[in-house]
Amino acid sequence: MAAANMSHELPPLPEYTLKPLPPLVPWASDAALQVALPIIAYWVVSGMYHFIDVYDLLSQYRLHTPAEVLKRNHVSRYEVFRDVIIQQVIQTVAGLLLSMTDAPATYGTADYDVAWYAQKIRLAQRAIPAVLATVGLNPSALASKVSASQPMLASALSGGRYELVQTILVAGQPTVAPAFASWELTLASILYWYAVPALQFAAGVLIIDTWEYALHRAMHMNKWLYATFHSRHHRLYVPYAYGALYNHPFEGFLLDTLGAGLAYLITGMTLRQSLFFFTGSTIKTVLDHSGYEFPWDPLHFIFPNNAAYHDIHHQSWGIKTNFSQPFFIFWDRIGGTMFEGDAEAKYARARRTAEQKMAQETENAAAPPENVPAITSALDNDENARPQNASVPRVTRKKSSSLSGSPAGNLKGLRNKVNESLHGKGGNVLGMERSR
Numbered sequence: 001m002a003a004a005n006m007s008h009e010l011p012p013l014p015e016y017t018l019k020p021l022p023p024l025v026p027w028a029s030d031a032a033l034q035v036a037l038p039i040i041a042y043w044v045v046s047g048m049y050h051f052i053d054v055y056d057l058l059s060q061y062r063l064h065t066p067a068e069v070l071k072r073n074h075v076s077r078y079e080v081f082r083d084v085i086i087q088q089v090i091q092t093v094a095g096l097l098l099s100m101t102d103a104p105a106t107y108g109t110a111d112y113d114v115a116w117y118a119q120k121i122r123l124a125q126r127a128i129p130a131v132l133a134t135v136g137l138n139p140s141a142l143a144s145k146v147s148a149s150q151p152m153l154a155s156a157l158s159g160g161r162y163e164l165v166q167t168i169l170v171a172g173q174p175t176v177a178p179a180f181a182s183w184e185l186t187l188a189s190i191l192y193w194y195a196v197p198a199l200q201f202a203a204g205v206l207i208i209d210t211w212e213y214a215l216h217r218a219m220h221m222n223k224w225l226y227a228t229f230h231s232r233h234h235r236l237y238v239p240y241a242y243g244a245l246y247n248h249p250f251e252g253f254l255l256d257t258l259g260a261g262l263a264y265l266i267t268g269m270t271l272r273q274s275l276f277f278f279t280g281s282t283i284k285t286v287l288d289h290s291g292y293e294f295p296w297d298p299l300h301f302i303f304p305n306n307a308a309y310h311d312i313h314h315q316s317w318g319i320k321t322n323f324s325q326p327f328f329i330f331w332d333r334i335g336g337t338m339f340e341g342d343a344e345a346k347y348a349r350a351r352r353t354a355e356q357k358m359a360q361e362t363e364n365a366a367a368p369p370e371n372v373p374a375i376t377s378a379l380d381n382d383e384n385a386r387p388q389n390a391s392v393p394r395v396t397r398k399k400s401s402s403l404s405g406s407p408a409g410n411l412k413g414l415r416n417k418v419n420e421s422l423h424g425k426g427g428n429v430l431g432m433e434r435s436r
Helices: 030-054 066-071 077-100 110-125 128-134 139-146 151-157 182-221 223-228 230-235 249-267 271-288 298-302 307-313 330-335 343-366 377-383 408-423
Strands: 165-170 173-178
Touching: 030 077, 030 271, 066 343, 077 249, 110 182, 128 139, 128 151, 139 151, 182 223, 182 230, 182 249, 182 271, 182 330, 223 230, 230 249, 249 271, 271 307
Parallel strands: none
Antiparallel strands: 165 173
16 A cells, blocks of 8 residues: 555655766876877878878779879968977867866766656656647556556556656665656666667767857868968868978967857766867768768778768869868758769869879979970969859769779879878978978
8 A cells, every 4th residue: 555655756866976987998087088089099090091192002992193192282282280299288288178177077866867867757757648638549558458468568558657756765764655667677778878878979979060160160161260360271183191280370279169069068968979070070071181082981881071071172173162170061052052963073183183183293303404495374274263153962973993904104203202291201200391
């Protein structure tokens, strides 16, 4: 009878004791890992792509030919490396300051939190009879019909009227109290351990995509912002992996560091959650600037924003389109800024121009000085012409073939030049040579 009187009461929440959360690894704090892992991931992943570039591996998946790598970019690899390091220093300082605002990480509330979700599940069941009645069903009749075979279902149909009890200690005395059904605790555990973190990550992706689209588009639409800040990033007409964060330092802080920090604060992620979220976002940005489109890349099936999509934005003819970064492209659809046009024809033209310039330079180098013809200005201006506005549906294009498929006799000199550029004439790390 006592249990029946308690059938409408909520099961109590368990007591808990907070304990300091041990670091994920014994030799570094989670705060240190939060700023270190994205940087480590950046250089590990971009280093893998640099290795592929240097040794001309998987050339069939390149978006640009080796000639374009040499002739179309307007910034040295040393300058790119230097500016990326500057941005990562700013990113590190901001990350450490952000982690100082967090309370010390603790654990011990998991059972309490799961029970809290279970209470909400129990409260939600109280609306079931009203919902069933609204659609013309009799909740009491349904509950009676299944009570023998499915007693838990019958209790839920009755509005969460369970005859379940447990014995707990209250002021040191054993006391009978309502209890949760096993399915309620299972569902609450799924919500607590998986659904809510997934929702936080999804919200973080939405915030970053929205933030970056809005600011990125503004950087292009406002002439002063573009000339002062964003034009630096567009010196890379042929992006490569470790140039992903090549930006003006102020733009890098505003676009990347601040955007990720807002996602972290608004979604209420824990420090450990943000560690994985920031690292994943960094890797995604590197991949989008890698210059390769692999058909078996699983991320391409999850995120439509990939290297091929973003590479269009780096071309002079696509610079006013494809602003979305780094995960999805829905803002380009909504904003009418998705590229429309024959991208393959434009890529083919850029390849021909770069190859002609390379052939002309090779011919000039071989000819006597008095017979050296001037390189026509048309070749210099052909690809880097004024950007064109375009919008609407995304177009697919074939991947550009690498020049590595050309006869070895025609390619040897070009490949040597590419490797010399990638390695640096003095064998410098990441192919960086100081500009003079």
